[in-house]
Amino acid sequence: MISYRKVNHLFFKRNVFNQLLRHSHGDPPKARLFPLKNRKLLKVHGNDAPVFLQGLITNDMRHFEEGAKSMYAMFLNNKGRVLYDTLIHKWDSAESFMLECDNDVLNMLQKHLKIFKLRRKVEIEDVNQNFRLWALVSQCDDAIDTKTNTQSNVNIYKDPRLADLGFRVLSTQDTDGVQIVKNISKDIVVENDDVGYQYLRYKLGVSEGASDLPPATCFPLEVNCDYLHGVSFHKGCYIGQELTARVHHTGVVRKRIMPLKFNQTVENDMEKDTILSSSSNPKLNLGKLRGFVHDYGIGLVRIKEVLDAKVLNIGKYTAEAIKPSWWPIEAPKEKVSKLEQE
Template sequence: MYTVFLNNKGRVLYDTLIYKWDRDDAFIIECDKNVLNSLQKHLKLYKLKRQINFADMSNELKVHAFISNVTEDAIESKNDIKIYKDPRLSDLGCRVISPAQTPEPDIAQVVGKDVEIKENEDGYKYLRYKLGVGEGADDLPPGTTFPLEVNCDYLHGVSFHKGCYIGQELTARVHHTGVVRKRIMPIKFTDTIKGELEKDSVISAPDNPKSNLGKLKGVVQDYGIGLLRIKEALDAKVLAVGKCTIEVVKPSWWPLEAPKDKQPLAKSE
């Protein structure tokens, strides 16, 4: 499952994938390696007197992103290599988890394809940016954004029917009564990137350089993601960041929402 941990102000601290592991009482939490220690400290705050143990498995397990469709939720195979469908989007493919010392041919054999295993994450990040999916502390700096702004509701990462959790009140209020004005969205660079673009560079309308429609969160080749004011960004169509011209893309996987004046009215008692 995909989920995020929030602070008491309802802002995202850590985005994670959680896997049911070998034993009934064991789970693997995948997170950005740069926030591993912080996440462990955060979890231990809520351990209280329960018999729960936390262990760093980063030296024992390795995670790969594999872009392909798998029919089963989890497939176990030899050498303890496991494949899980990414719970966020089918376009993100699968996660392959293996013991750290597993030879690359063994992983390729389990996957069932002729694959080339790369240590560089740029290809995976490029796919995420084209889709408009933020991941990790670089894209989602801890304590800066709300879960609905990072599309957690669209990516099956939040339940509005479960019990209480840290940051629930604000998250539920925004969902049921508020309006989400900003979201992480993909942006396409329409010309060659000129100069170095700094993270959190202001995105503006070309005819009004002082306008602030959002902030750049990351760039790979000709795609990036930004936290943008949805209506203003889509209405403007063409925007600018630094000396570059960009287009905002509304993700095809976003749900279609009926206009409020056409939504069915609830029956009165």
């Protein structure tokens, strides 16, 4: 018997996908392939690569030893603020990984890694002349084969953050979308840009890259790193761990990235970092807009206040903050404290 929660999730996923394909004519395709031109790759490999990365990221590299193929994580500064978000994909050995990052911070991340390399047996390579990234969003995930063979032209990884985000496709630079589709399924539309994928992310409330996450401006729990399986609270020390652990154990995160549903399509005349305010109290700062596509955006906002406000003023537009369905149901703080005592 299928549970109510599973039925509700399937309905939500289908609704999100249909929204993504709302401009399609005729029967919608089962999947879409988006080129991620703003995402780049660094290859980190060598005998000390797992231990090296373990001390720098929020997540636990031991997940790869347990069979994981991809992992979401963040690099923090010593004050616990997010510098760079990343998806780490296991490559051609237990000591070889592809690190995905925003194009605008590629050089900064590479420099960050080299600072902490010291005498470790680790190589850090820019491999973007040879490889490129795509996002594959599918209605039927079971039809996608995620077996990896790094000697092939196409490797597919399930997105470790949310099932609704589909898959990452890592291909050789000379492999185009048509060739990828031949390897996977004929019923896939190849897009020219990633606007549709960005719209999907914003509708879900998932931030990604330096545009959504300007370096050193927010904390990992504020950008839902914990909800998206990107932080481990059981591993050893890493840069920025102390503050992250303290916030987690207090259980108080007042601001988070949330999706914003506008009352109309937003024109490009609105600036990022526009202040959000309540219609009932325009002088009260409730957060900042991080990005928008069509009628959806994301903002780093004060959770309770924006949900209570109902109607938000953002520039010349009005919007509503939506609590994502994938957020966990949190127990009241007094119950959490009681459980911890037991």
